[in-house]
């Protein structure tokens with residue numbers, strides 16, 4: 001074991017390598033579902049409707065490399081814009097580190113086990129439907145808590 005503190009405790013987001021950056025994503029899938037915004041007060045609601053590229057079994061993107069070409073509305077998350085993406089879940093490592101907070105104990109970078117996200121109840125795995133199966137006018141019926 002190294003005595004060095006891990007990169008996520010010493011580096012700022014914009015200093016990380018692409019590998020380090022990618023490893024921060026815990027795979028919860030919360031940013032890969034349809035979000036609805038209240039036009040009145042701008043409140044953002046999460047649904048149980050997965051992006052059409054989301055693999056509902058793994059809650060991972062089925063075409064990560066080409067996601068922006070295939071889904072133009074897919075946000076390009078970066079160290080520059082994470083502060084503006086207020087709808088990102090408060091469990092998301094990018095948001096936590098941007099806010100100067102530590103990674104939670106269940107994060108795979110701490111547990112060494114991607115399954116710790118699901119066990120902690122953070123993953124959206126289970127109970128999702130694909131947006132290919134839900135009509136736009138029915139999306140409101142799919143709003144979920146948290």
Ligand code: SF4
Nearest residue numbers: 025026028029031092
């Ligand atoms: S919300 Fe954050 S941790 Fe969860 S899938 Fe999206 S980028 Fe990854």
